[in-house]
Structure formats: C-alpha cells, structure tokens
Amino acid sequence: MRTDSAVFRQLGIIGCGLMGGSFALAMRRAGLVRKVVGYSKSPSTTEQARALGVIDVAAPSALQAVTGSDIVLLSVPVAATEATLKAISHAVDPAVLYMDVGSTKADVVMAARRALGPKIGSFVPAHPIAGKEVSGVHNAEATLYDGAPVILTPLRETDPQMVARATELWTRLGAKVLTLEPEAHDTSFAAVSHLPHLLAFAYFSAVAGQPGGDDFMALAGPGFRDFTRIAGGDPEMWRDVLLANADAVLEQSALFRTHLDALEFALRSRNADALHNLIRSASEGRRNWRQRSTK
C-alpha cells in the first residue's frame, strides 16, 4: 500500500468557527488528515468543536494547536491575522503548510510579512468563496467547500511546493482553485462581494429604521429576501473586511452612485426610454452572467 502524499498527519485549526470547522470536517471526510487539533480564543468554542467531533483535541493556545501539525489553517477575522501569526511565528516550520481563509488578501499578506518575516515561504494566502449567513462551529459542514472557488494569492517568496500542496488538497475537497495577485483579488472582491454587503446593510437599515418599516417588511417577498440575505452577515467579520479593503470599496461605491444617479434622473424626469435602456442593459447582463460554480 503506497503512502498518499496528500494525506496529512495532523491539522491545526486556529479559529474553530464555520470556516475552520467545515475545513476540518471536509479534510476528515476526504481522508486527507488523521488528527485535528483546534484552538479558539474562547475556550467554550474550542470545547464545543471537540464535543461536536469537529476536532479531536482542544488546544489551550494557538501555539499548541500548531505544535506537531503538518498543516495549519488560520480561520480568524482578518484583523486578527497578524497577532495570530505572531503568536505562532517562532514555531513556523518551512515543511508545514500554513493557510488562511480571509476575505481580503493584501492586508493578510502585509500582516504575514510583518509577523513571519523570512519564514513567509510556507504561508499560502487563501480565500474560499463559500460561507453562509450563519456562523459558528455548530453550523460547520463537510460539504461547505465542495464546488466552491478557492483563490490562492501566492507571493514571490512562497514555496512552489506549498502552492502545489494547497492546490491539490483544495481540489480534493471539491473546490476549484484559482490564482490571483493579492491586489487583484481585493479589487475584484470589493466589486462583487464587499460593496454588495455595504449596500445591503445600508438598504436594510433604511427600510427597517423608518416609521412603518416593520409593516412594510411584513409584506416583503422573495426578491427582498434574496436581496437582503447578505445583510445578515457577521458584524465583526464584515467590519474587518470592509476596513481592510476600504479604499477599493469606497471607489466601487462611488461608481455605483453614478449608475444610481442615472437611473434616478431618468425616473425623476419620467424619461421612459432612458429608464428602459438602463434597466435593459442591467437585465440582459444579469441574465447572461453564469456563476463559475454552483455551490
């Protein structure tokens, strides 16, 4: 029986939430790991992850989750990346694969440079495009990444072998691996993810905060439900993501406002043809859009 080089001995999870917990379950289901050690800032979360069988061993510190692991996943809010990597930096081993799951990448790369210095070669920044509007390890699912795109943003210094291992393991979890520069990643996601969240937060607050808002919302249908789904996102996570990518998000928001201006102008001036053209262009574009993968 040959040894499968893709199988890891021990996975260390730092941050036992939805993303980290789902990764542990997926790795185990795929037979890619023998043992999972987990750590969360809150001991009750770590204990819950253990009780649910998501991790085998509850580690009392990030450093202890890393000790003995040949693969480590950071699944903490992006703003906590630097402190987390600093806490484990002296144990970082060039033969161990380190990844994160953050929704922004330029700030994660900067944090990793500051925390790891020359040891950055075995850190492969990763962003799986998966998630749910519920968080917590009790919502973790072994299939969360199945069919999902995963974007890797390796650096000049990243060990190509580590990129290959990361690519292989995500592929074996059913994910579609893509590679981008960190800055290109952040510009893209400002447009297709971070701005929609900002707009959904603003829109939901506007409706809910007005007199009669609750009555209005009692009448809302499937369009409202889908349009506002992302407004239920985790406040801490989204605060950090928006702050980490603020300039690109504000730029996208300014662009959005010019298109809203044009629609409002057509509406205010009762210009049916102009309004029709603007709507038709959006509608045709949306009908032609196809998701890369249907998770």
Added chain:
Amino acid sequence: MRTDSAVFRQLGIIGCGLMGGSFALAMRRAGLVRKVVGYSKSPSTTEQARALGVIDVAAPSALQAVTGSDIVLLSVPVAATEATLKAISHAVDPAVLYMDVGSTKADVVMAARRALGPKIGSFVPAHPIAGKEVSGVHNAEATLYDGAPVILTPLRETDPQMVARATELWTRLGAKVLTLEPEAHDTSFAAVSHLPHLLAFAYFSAVAGQPGGDDFMALAGPGFRDFTRIAGGDPEMWRDVLLANADAVLEQSALFRTHLDALEFALRSRNADALHNLIRSASEGRRNWRQRSTK
C-alpha cells in the same frame, strides 16, 4: 351533488404571460374553472398559451376573451391597464369579477376609474407577491401562487361580494390574502420591492460596466448571485412599475442614501466602532426578519 359557488364557468385572461398563465393553470388545478379563454397582444403568444394547454381558446381580442367569462384577469404591464380596461369597458358586467395583478396599485386604480367610471364596482385590484426572474407563458406554473401573499386594494365603490369572491378564490389557490389601501400598498412596495430593483439595476450596471468587470464577475459567489437576482427582472415591466410609483421610490432612495452615507463616513474615517454598530444593527434586524410565507 351541490354546486360549488366558488367554481367559475369561464376565465378570461388578458395577457397570457407568466402571471396570467400561472393563474389559469392554478385555477384549473384547483378545479375552480371549467374553461379558459385567453388573449395576448401578440397572436403568437396567445397561440403558444393554447398549444401549451394553459388556455382552451385563443381569443382574437381582449373583448372576445371577456365575452362569456364570469371571471377576468388582467395580467398586462401596469401602464397598459387603462387601454386594456377601455377596450373591454362596454362589456363590463357587475356580476363578473375583474382583477389585475399589477405591482403598483394607485395608478391602476386611477386607470380603472378613468376606464370604467361607475362600472368600477366589480373590479378588485390585486397584487400577488409572486414571480420569477423569467417571464413568458412557457414558464407558467400551477403552483406560482401557492403560499404567496396576495394584496387586495378594494375601493369605497368596490362590491363587497366581489372582494369576498376574490378572497375565497385566492385562498383556495393557496395564497394568503391581505387588504390594504392602494397608497399604503405603493409606499410599502416602494420600500421592499421597487427600490431594491432600482439598486440592483444600478449595482449590476456599475460592476459589469467597468474595465475588468467580466473578470470580477467570474469570481462572484452566492452572495452576488442572490443580491443581483432581481437585476434580471423584465425591463418593460420594471420601467412601468418604477414610473408608476416614481415619487415613493425616489423618496425611499433618498433615505437609502443617508444610510449609505453613514456607512461610507465610518469606513472613510476608519471608525471601526461606528462601522460595527451600523452593521450590527442591520445584521440583527435581518436575522430577526421572517417572511410572511415561504414561497
């Protein structure tokens, strides 16, 4: 065998699209109608509806779809309501139930007053909160209204017996019937439906219209998919709905902009606490919102 008073002899459909076609299928499936006569402006649509078995008889005019019918459904773009009612006005019978399915109600009521004058008593303005981002009779479904809220906006002059018949039949199709004033209806839907469409059109155009937009959208995930779903709405229908309710929509959009301003200000000034509070308020509100019915 007793005669079921809710069963109609003949349904006349004016506008054999998604909404009208689904109503015909639903009525037939529920055993509430014996014969369906349909008319669409385009003869090929009427013929398609007949070929699909959605209607039994293809009428060559709106007037002929109405002749002999004891229930009539108008499912035409709201801007066509007045002309359609005028075309049938001299055949309007106080013993026949007339309804529309328009997404705005104040303009439909005004159109009905102009077209029907004193014969308005048997017209019950209706808005079923159901639909799909595809249109056309080939997408019609017998279950479209099952579980959907249907809002009736009867007038002072509306015959209470007609309101009772409308309520009974929608209830038997599985819908949940609510009653509102036309103006209250339009204010509510400006907030929970029309503005989200305007925002989704603006957002989609902003993303798709920029350099690299296609590449960005190739990376988009389920959040983008759901947030932009309504941007695929029918351009003519949404042009008419937005124009018919322009003032209320513009008022809601102004309110939305004040909330977007606040979020952008917190983001621009890197005020993490303010940003967190704004997001948390939206997120908690959204998590507590429950759809009236889950169609």
